Amino acid sequence: MMAKLPGLGPRSARxxxxxxxxxxxxxxxxxxxxMVQVAATARECLNCGxxxxxxxxxxxxxxxxxxxxxxxxxxxxxxxxMERAAVFKGRYHVLGGTLxxxxxxxxxxxxxxxxxxxxxxxxxxEVILALNATIDGQTTAHYIADQLEDRTRLTSLAQGVxxxxxxxxxxxxxxxxxxxxxxxx
Amino acid sequence: MMAKLPGLGPRSARxxxxxxxxxxxxxxxxxxxxMVQVAATARECLNCGxxxxxxxxxxxxxxxxxxxxxxxxxxxxxxxxMERAAVFKGRYHVLGGTLxxxxxxxxxxxxxxxxxxxxxxxxxxEVILALNATIDGQTTAHYIADQLEDRTRLTSLAQGVxxxxxxxxxxxxxxxxxxxxxxxx
Numbered sequence: 262m263m264a265k266l267p268g269l270g271p272r273s274a275r276x277x278x279x280x281x282x283x284x285x286x287x288x289x290x291x292x293x294x295x296m297v298q299v300a301a302t303a304r305e306c307l308n309c310g311x312x313x314x315x316x317x318x319x320x321x322x323x324x325x326x327x328x329x330x331x332x333x334x335x336x337x338x339x340x341x342x343m344e345r346a347a348v349f350k351g352r353y354h355v356l357g358g359t360l361x362x363x364x365x366x367x368x369x370x371x372x373x374x375x376x377x378x379x380x381x382x383x384x385x386x387e388v389i390l391a392l393n394a395t396i397d398g399q400t401t402a403h404y405i406a407d408q409l410e411d412r413t414r415l416t417s418l419a420q421g422v423x424x425x426x427x428x429x430x431x432x433x434x435x436x437x438x439x440x441x442x443x444x445x446x
Numbered sequence: 447m448m449a450k451l452p453g454l455g456p457r458s459a460r461x462x463x464x465x466x467x468x469x470x471x472x473x474x475x476x477x478x479x480x481m482v483q484v485a486a487t488a489r490e491c492l493n494c495g496x497x498x499x500x501x502x503x504x505x506x507x508x509x510x511x512x513x514x515x516x517x518x519x520x521x522x523x524x525x526x527x528m529e530r531a532a533v534f535k536g537r538y539h540v541l542g543g544t545l546x547x548x549x550x551x552x553x554x555x556x557x558x559x560x561x562x563x564x565x566x567x568x569x570x571x572e573v574i575l576a577l578n579a580t581i582d583g584q585t586t587a588h589y590i591a592d593q594l595e596d597r598t599r600l601t602s603l604a605q606g607v608x609x610x611x612x613x614x615x616x617x618x619x620x621x622x623x624x625x626x627x628x629x630x631x
Contacts, residue, residue: 346618348626395611419607419629
């Protein structure tokens with residue numbers, strides 16, 4: 262079972278299992294208890310798709326974050342990444358993946374209708390498309406942009422050189438994006 | 447001697463040396479000849495600091511690239527990275543490093559006076575500061591911006607999410623840069 266976790270091969274899984282069995286009292290039992298508890302309480306926020314313990318998550322419930330900004334992300338992991346950066350003070354909408362004809366994932370599977378709903382019913386002044394800069398992410402961003410056009414202001418994260426980035430290690434695409442989006446000092 | 451090359455540890459150096467000795471005719475002699483030749487001919491362009499075989503490099507000599515754009519980079523490796531991206535059609539100015547009080551590297555050591563010279567004598571309409579997004583690179587960019595202020599239009603590469611970048615793998619600084627520089631779709 263452990264070997265089925267992402268990022269864990271058969272060998273690391275065996276090591277983890279042995280470690281847990283040796284630390285039965287200190288780690289195995291508490292971890293098992295925690296897992297039972299999470300299995301019983303974790304649920305997706307009915308509004309945005311974030312994971313929490315209540316029907317409406319803490320971010321959606323926070324009145325300070327109702328500032329009209331809505332940040333669309335692919336996954337809860339991306340929401341956490343944005344929260345770690347601690348610069349975004351609005352609310353989120355988690356799609357739960359990207360559009361993919363191959364995997365038969367259409368808008369209905371992705372909480373996109375709910376997004377259109379929210380833009381129409383909540384007072385949203387700007388939707389920030391913070392999808393990954395991958396092909397799937399950008400395809401999905403284009404689809405959403407089509408759906409929301411004329412309903413709200415749409416923006417996307419800037420593309421360019423990452424902080425700490427050295428030109429010599431960057432791919433051609435990033436260099437040309439950074440060059441064409443260059444800014445006056 | 448081989449072990450002193452950047453990126454080569456003692457073990458890889460021994461392997462490389464053994465490989466060269468075994469392929470004496472095919473690789474060792476041609477490589478040695480090439481090194482002698484490069485040692486005799488390679489020189490820095492007197493104008494921009496690029497490495498070539500003539501006093502003035504091919505890029506500086508190319509009349510098609512005299513379009514008033516000047517791209518300032520730290521190193522020849524960065525110039526090559528820009529050339530690989532094949533989107534910049536102007537000329538370069540290679541600083542040869544970054545300002546560093548600790549290493550006693552001041553503007554005089556960096557071909558910065560020559561840059562100011564060029565901006566004053568050539569017909570430069572825009573200087574693009576393509577320094578690395580590191581602390582040293584940005585310090586140097588600020589210094590140059592101070593020197594060139596009011597003499598020409600100054601721009602810098604855009605900061606943001608690299609092409610193919612996934613939010614979950616990006617540092618906080620890049621996410622906040624990308625968010626604050628977000629663009630309307």
